[in-house]
Amino acid sequence: MTNAALERASFRVLLKGYRVRADLTQEELAEGSGVSVRAISDMERGIAKSPQRRTIEALAAPLSLTDEELTGLQKAARQGRAPSPGIHKTHLIGVLPADVDDLTGREGDLDALRALSADLCDGRRRSGRVAILSGPPGTGKTTLAVRAAHDLGGDFPDGRLFLKLRGMSAEPANPADVLHLILRALGVDAVRIPADPEDRAGLCRSLLRDRALLIVLDDAADEAQVRPLLVGGPRCLTLVTGRQMLVGLECASRHPLDVFGEHDALALLSAIIGAGRVERERRAAHELVELCGRLPLALRIAGNRLASRPAWPLSRLVDQLRDRGRRLTTLTAGDLDVRSVFELSYRQLSPNAATVFRRLSLVPAADFSVGAAMTLVEASDEDDAAVFLEELADASLLQTSQENGRYQFHDLLRVFATERLALEESPEVVAAAEKRLTDWLVRTATAAGRYFHPTDGVSPLPVATPSFGDHTGAGRWLEVELKNWLAAVKSAAARGDHRPVLDLAESMHWYSEIGGTASVWYDVFELAVNSAIALGSKRDEAVHRNYLSWVQASLRDRAEEAIRMAWLAWDAAVEAGDPREQGWAQVYLTSAHARDTSPKLFDEAARLFEEAGYPLGVHVARTMRASYWYRTGRFADAAEEFDVCVRYFAQAHGGTRTPVDDTNYAFVLLRSAQNLAALDAPDRALTHCEKALGLFRRHGSAMGQARALQETGRFLRRQGDHANARRRLSEAEELYERIGLTQARIDTLGERAALADEMGDPASARADRKRARGLRDRLGGLP
Secondary structure, eight states, X not given: OOHHHHHHSOHHHHXXXXXXXXXXXXXHHHHHHOOOHHHHHHHHTTSSOSOOHHHHHHHHHHHTOOHHHHHHHHHHHHHHHSOOTTSOTTOOTTOOOOOOTTOOSOHHHHHHHHHHHHHGGGSOOSSOEEEEEEOSTTSOHHHHHHHHHHHTGGGOTTOEEXXXXXXXXXXXXOHHHHHHHHHHHTTOOGGGSOSSHHHHHHHHHHHHTTOOOEEEEESOOOHHHHGGGOOOOTTOEEEEEESSOOTTOSSOEEEEOOOOOHHHHHHHHHHHHOHHHHHHTHHHHHXXXXXXXXXXXXXXXXXXXXXXXXXXXXXXXXXHHHOTTTHHHHSEETTEEHHHHHHHHHTTSOHHHHHHHHHGGGSSSSEEEHHHHHHHHTOSSHHHHHHHHXXXXXXXXXXXXXXXXEEEOOHHHHHHHHHHHHHHSOXXXXXXXXXXXXXXXXHHHHHHHHTTSOSSSSSOOOOOBTTBSSHXXXXXXXXXXXXXXXXXXXXXXXXXXXXXXXXXXXXXXXGGGTSSOHHHXXXXXXXXXXXXXXXXXXXXXXXXXXXXXXXXXXXXXOHHHHHHHHHHHXXXXXXXXXXXXXXXXXXXXXXXXXXXXXXXXXXXXXXXHHHHTOHHHHHHHHHHHHHHHHHTTOHHHHHXXXXXXXXHHHSOOSSSOOHHHHHHHHHHHHHHHHHHHHTTOXXXXXXXXXXXXXXXXXXXXXXXXXXXXXXXXXXXXXXXXHHHHHHHHHHHHHHHHHHTOHHHHHHHHHHHHHHHHHTTOHHHHHHHHHHHHHHHHHHHHOO
């Protein structure tokens, strides 16, 4: 190390460097010097910055220090005892605020800042480090910066400065004035401070070139305010806090702060009101932190209110917070106020961004797309809306969602946006914006659903929209927008817009075999039945009662209700004179009746579809007839019929194949596989199953995948491949759980238990049977 470097280095850096050079551990150095390991550790970590002369001399021999090195080490220790001559001893300018005792949940961020500080000590940097702590209002950016400044004090013997930039106030601090404060803190007489801001910055850089100083720039407004203040030298660390992300600043490390996880949120609440109180009302505590949105400021306010009222049960505050209209008012304690903190950021927005912010509170779900924002403010295109969303994200009033291109509100910011909407816009304007959003969601969902219709020559063809270009994009849109479009169709039904409800529900029938859940499709098709009745359309009533019958039989394991709904569909279809829907009613009756059905129903269904000129329906009925023959032991007849149906569904009819063409084909392959196994053709059966599974996986059909996995597991078990059979059955059971098919889970667990017995694993068999019994008991208790 050069003489200049020796003079600049702190005692702890020198000591550690000499120990590493001597190839000694702290324990070995302690043994050779007689100085304790704890003392050596404290010196190297900067906790003990100025050890006594005799301690340093004891370290010299095992470290093999030269006379010059020993002198330098003693000098560094003396510098640690006295303040730097260039800094005001009192630090009256920019005094560091007091630390908090209960900082929680920021350990990872503190570690990252410690690493930045340690990086400054290697002596090779040409400039200081800058760390930007950004995040939504109330996430504790300043609190973290203050804690870091206190913790890292030992790394910066020349002092610490805390400077308020007032970025969210009506009059943010002028950079020139802040530079004046820094120079005064560095001991420059006021009359010697240059008038020109650039000269002030240059003088700051000159004075900090060889000093180790930590600077906190709190509540930054924007890059233009902060950039002139980045004057730290190679041994300086600058912490910048602000709601803006300051993406224009170069060479800065960024540390975005988010709300707490549940564990950290409960830990902060426990630190404020006592762990015992939280433990006694655990359920209320969990609800409390969620109602606070796990926002540190809101949690601190709630905790302070409870701490000041030790007789209050937590449930009392929870009851108050459940009222969204009073939630922000409730989150006030003395001069701590969530609403006012939000207002500071809101008032900085451009008028258009503020309008977007308010109206986004109308979106039903937590996250939303650029298209929703465009619709709410009637922007000319998505690019214009994206600009406003990015402004909100930069101001930390929105967060980017995990789903690419989407955004989301923090819970409390959404409440605040709702308040601003009611205060600043008329009911007529709000109602119009809400209707535009609902209509857009319903219309777009309907278009998306049509991408999943089969090429049967009857179903409506898809219509391209700006939201997606093909069935992959349509399926992804339906998945990520599920809560929004479902809420929108319910809203449309409530206000009497029945035709859009019917159009959406009819477009979703085939997609319902690929995505969504039983509860979603029950809600959608029930809404459609009610809309059909309201319009007096027997044909639409038949269509959607048929769909409801399918949901009850295939997704909810409720055969009796499925049969009842199919008969109601039949009656409506007969009254409407619609043979196609009569045919579907017969199909759903046979599906629900399963083993107890009459073979004449299949013949009648096929005849009705023939009369309607609907070949897809004809082959669905023939497939079901083949399955009936399989169940009754007519395997050869079933094989002949299955072959006809497999060939039909393998072909494209009337255009490019859609996902539903493939999933229909896959379901026929599965049914055929069962019959092939009965005909002692296990290899062909397994090939059919694997092909079906590949098709279901390609298009994301969870129900199809589960059934293919279950069938494949059965075949593998018969062939003695127990390990792969167990893996497939386990995957099937997990998928059945996800989509809510309880009876199918019970069946799969029973098969896996039998397989475990065959594998000589009685413990696993008992566990699976126990789980199956529990599910059976629960299923028996369902209404």
